Amino acid sequence: MTKPIYIINGTNLNLLGTREPEIYGADTLADIEKACGNSAKALGFDIVFKQSNVEGELVDIIQEARTMASAVIINPAAYTHTSVAIHDALKTLDIPAIEIHLSQPAKRESFRRRSYVAEAVTGTISGFGANSYELGLQAAIKLLNT
Template sequence: MSDIKPVHVLNGPNLNLLGVREPEIYGRATLADIEALCHEAGARHGVGIVFEQTNHEGVLVDLIQRAGQEACAIVINPAAYTHTSIALLDALKGVDVPAVEVHLSQPAAREPFRAPSYVARAASGSISGFGPMGYALGIEAAVQLARARQNHPVKGK
């Protein structure tokens, strides 16, 4: 049994196409493969995982808000919304749990429009360019952040 709430792993648009869409950039792992990796990482760190994906920005906002109530931390791959969504930025700023931004590729090394991240402004940290392993690293970071907060609570965010 875990001493903390689960980590919510939230995935944005087109990640349901992993393994098929641009494998030269995103690799051959499917979203189901990444979900299994996340559950393994959660088990190693003694925490449950809630894993979700949506292609809809408003639904992702709802998932962030729900995670603010139910999770110890958020690991989020906002995909293309990284570069466009002030709504996700505001949602992450509105919840009182740490968030770790994860990307399979290295957005800053790709097209210039992919370099800025609205999500990074609200995230505790970002992990990118490590493929699926980035999710496991994100879960480890999220659990460490959540446990540190549990042991040393701070007022506000």
């Protein structure tokens, strides 16, 4: 049996749908989870979908993924720009890891232009709203199938 793909969500993403919808869209995190689950299942994969506002918990989830997941998709949210701990945890993975963002950080405040996560992942997808998750899932599955 194939290991699931872990989809890891960082700080404040539990507020999607109500927090700055002009930037992040109207989809809730539950909407995104459902869409990802349906897409993954159609492609022969299961997902494990997790969210935390706590940096250490995100590190724990990444460490769990080392042995339990076939790939990782991560939207670290604000921790993208601040977390060496998440960077270091991602560097321990021997599986594909895709960084995703709903918005396009490069078009936002200058402090959002630095991603510690980008230096530790296979690739980054950003700026496509909730579709960034679907694109990340497709990229991870494509990497797993090659």
